[in-house]
Amino acid sequence: MSRVARFAARDPGVAARITGFLAHLRAHGFGLGVAEAETALRALEHVCAADPEMTRRALKAVCAGSADEVTRFDEFYDAFWLNDGRVRLRVTADATSARSDLVRAPGVDEDRATGTATGRIESPDDGGGGETDAEGSGRLIASGRRNLMTTDLREVVSPADVAEAEAVAERLGRALRDHRSRRRKAARRGRAVDLRRTIRKSLGTGGEPLRLERRTRPDRPVRVTALCDVSGSMAVYARPFLAFLSGLMRADPDTDAYLFHTRLVRIADALRETDALRALNRLSLLADGFGGGSCIGASLDHFSRSYARRLVNGRTVVLILSDGYDSADPEEVGAALARIRRRGCRIIWLNPLKGWKGYEPVARGMAAALPHLDLFAPATTLADLAALEPELVRL
Amino acid sequence: MNDWRALQDGLAGQGYIAAPDLAMALHLSISLGRPLLLEGAAGVGKTEVARALAAAEGTRLIRLQCYEGLDAAHAIYEWNYQKQLLAIRAAAEDGETGTAVERRIFSEEFLLERPLLQAIRQPEAPVLLIDEIDRADEEFEAYLLEVLSDFQITVPELGTIAARSIPRVVLTSNGTRDLSDALRRRCMYAHVAYPDRETELTILHARAPEVEARLAAQIVGFVQAIRRERLEKVPGVAEMLDFAAAVGGLGVADLSTDPAVLHATMATLLKTEGDRAAIPPEVAARLVGRAA
Structure with missing residues (x-):
């Protein structure tokens, strides 16, 4: 299906290609520098570089630094070295048959595709030869995902909000964390x-x-793990909450944060970005499905079985920001919370609806959750969140 | 250039079946003199890699188990205070001068080597296993980085001790906290996953050759099926081997014959009350039936 990328004769050599590949990975969020490029080159001396599978394993050992990166690596490797995206693209461009839709790489936009219809064999961008960069970028598959995103969180949160939220979050974070023995x-x-x-x-x-x-x-520092519901019913509150999360995160780098709607996404790494706007940009990339339905039970269940097992212990406060309107079985919420609770953590549920006059936690998901909560409080605006401080100190 | 296959075979000779990705990462870490960072769920055989590597290369294995609050005195070196005090007392009776005593009690004779110092002072490169690095504090991680990049340790009273040989360093992490980027960047990385059916069969055969092929296939199929259930503690490779030993010890030839025995032997696989309840005898019997 795929074959090894052919590089043009003017190609400056292996070193430049490796640098190009690392730049390609860097563009997708891998933290790689010059030292890694050197290591990668030295690593290739120790394997049979003509064998693509062996090269793949060698580069994977050098470039990937976490389980997540290991799984994503193959995709990028194929796109860059094996002409994977390219081959499929040429089919789309040349053949106008009905099959073209089936073989097209997901999310590749049309004008990119027609741009390659010249019939030339382009080499992936190798970072060395400046002439190839017009079409052959080799990044098409992964960057195409960007087009699927419907909501841009930059519109949801402004930098000014972030600054304000940060101040509140920092105070709250301190209230939560300052637990001296x-x-x-x-x-x-x-x-x-x-x-x-x-x-x-x-x-x-x-x-x-x-x-x-x-x-x-x-010190017995308490770690905050925040789970924020961004489903349709919560969309109006997303603005203060997301700003709050990024503030919390920047006040204490150990904080962990997740978004959930119909599935759970870890956003801790995105929020850890030093620049607030860039953090929100990265968040927009992750928030695919923002404003959709909600599966609180399934998301919490997933959390309790995966991340919680590693990251939640007796010194953790799990902060859930949600209105409790669930499209699935409410029993699941209770069971998941009970499982999280068993890890010895404390659970705070902040519900924007609770601030309303005459609110009763009748949403079935919410009712199922109540027995497992240490604190159930209203939170509609940043001011509400700030008012929580004394409650949190007592926890 | 096919060293990594040789390495894989060498490990297999020690009863460790390494996936290609892992063997390659290990090969590169040895060739380039870089530490190897292994991550993965508990029980997939991360620690075992170092053991098998040491055995395959015929070198010593030096192990540093990390825990919260691990400090330099336990990881690098410590002065033997009691011995120093005794030496001072003895010197006082012999009338030795102060400077002579001082020089003597701060000599190598009074130095207690801890794993890191021990590892760099071996004449032949040992395998240094730093187990569960995520349990140690971040400060220790930073110090470790320094040792791992320079391979020299400075003892203020003695001077700098340079490495006689560069140890092969294997770090393991269970991911209870995120490791620093600096450490990740220094290391080769491999993620160790639960083995697939074929690999697990090979492991079982290597470790327990007496289990006959049909039963082995049944055991592995059953354990793989159990891993797909929603459990709190997923059984690892070690648990699978325990289970095989338990089944073999009871003289069972076929898992499906006696549900009661099967349920009893599952004590080796399921280690929490919730998990025991999640797989009652009927479910276990069904899983065996599907695995066969």
Whole structure:
């Protein structure tokens, strides 16, 4: 089906191609630098570089740095080295048969496709020869996904909101995290002198307490894990909530954040971006399905079985921002929360509807969730969130 | 250029069946002198890689188990205080001068080597396994980075100790927290997944050759089916081997004959009450039926 990409005769060589490939990966969010390019080249010396499968494994070991990147790597490798996207594209462009729709790469826009109808064999962008960049970018498959996104969160959240939300989030984050232990523990620097240990140590110096041992109350930082519902019914509240999440994230880099609608997406890495606007841009890429239906139960269930198992423990506060309107079985919500709860964490549910006069948690999903919550509070605006501070300190 | 296949065969000779991706990452990490970072669910055999590698290469395995609060004194070196005190006391009786005593008690004789220092001072390159690095604090991770890039350790009283040989470093992580990018970038990376049916059969055959082929296929099929169920703790390869040993020990020739025995042996696979309840004898029997 696919064959190894043919490079033009003017191609400057392996080094430039590897650099091009790494640039291609970098464009898709891999954190790679010059050092990796050098490692990749050295790695290729140790394998049979003519064998595409072996090269794939070697480059994968060098370039991928997480389980997620390992799964995505193959797609990018095919697109760049095996002319994968290119071959399919040429079929689309040349043949006007009904088959062309079936073989077209997903999400590739039309004008790109017709741009390749010249019949030339283009090499993927190798970063070295500037002449090929007009059509042959080799990035078509992955970047095509961008066109599927319907909602741009940049319209939902403005930088000013982010700044305000950050201030609130930071205060809340501090309220949640500042849990000092009640006990004191030996420490190099501390306010209290540890008499017992000082006397014990003084034995070594002939009974003279030459070194004072100290004690302090160790920090027991609490990690926040936030799950934000962005389904249709929550769309109006998405604006303050997302700003709030990014603020929370930037106040404490250990915070973990997820979006859910019909499925669960981890957005922690996107929000960790130092630049607020870029963070929101990356978020827009992830929020495919934004404003659609909601499967709270299924999303929470997925969370409890995957991420929660690794990342939620007794020092975690799970923060759920949702109105509790679920299209699926409400029992699932209760069961999932019970499972998360068993990990020893505390669960806070912030419901925008609770602020309404005469609100009763009658949404069946919400009713099923209530017995498992440590705190059930209203949150419609940033001001509401700020007002939560004293409650959170008591948790 | 086919070293990695040789490596894969070498590991297989030690009873470890490595997937091609893993073998390649291991080969590169050895050839380039870079640490190898292994991630994956518990029980897929991450720690076992280092053990098998050490055995295949005929070198020592030095293991550093990480835990919360692990510090330099436990990972790198520590002075043997008790011995120093005794030496001081003895020196006082012998009338030795202060500077001489000081020089003596801060010599290598009084230095306790911990795994990292031990690893770089071996005459022959050992395999250094840093297990569950995600459990250690971030400060320790940063220090580890420094050691792993320079392979030298500075002891203030003694001076800098350079590596006599560069150890082959294998780090494992269960992903309880995200590792720093700096550490990821220094390392070759391989993600270890649960083995597929074929690979698991080969593993079972390598580890327990006495299990006959038909039963082995049934055991592996059953365990693979159980992994697809929604469980809290998914059984790993080690659990599969325990299960095979339990089945073999009870002299069962066919899993489907006696549901009661099957249910009893499943204690080796399912380790929580919830999981036991999720797979009652009837479900287990059905899974066996499908696996056969």
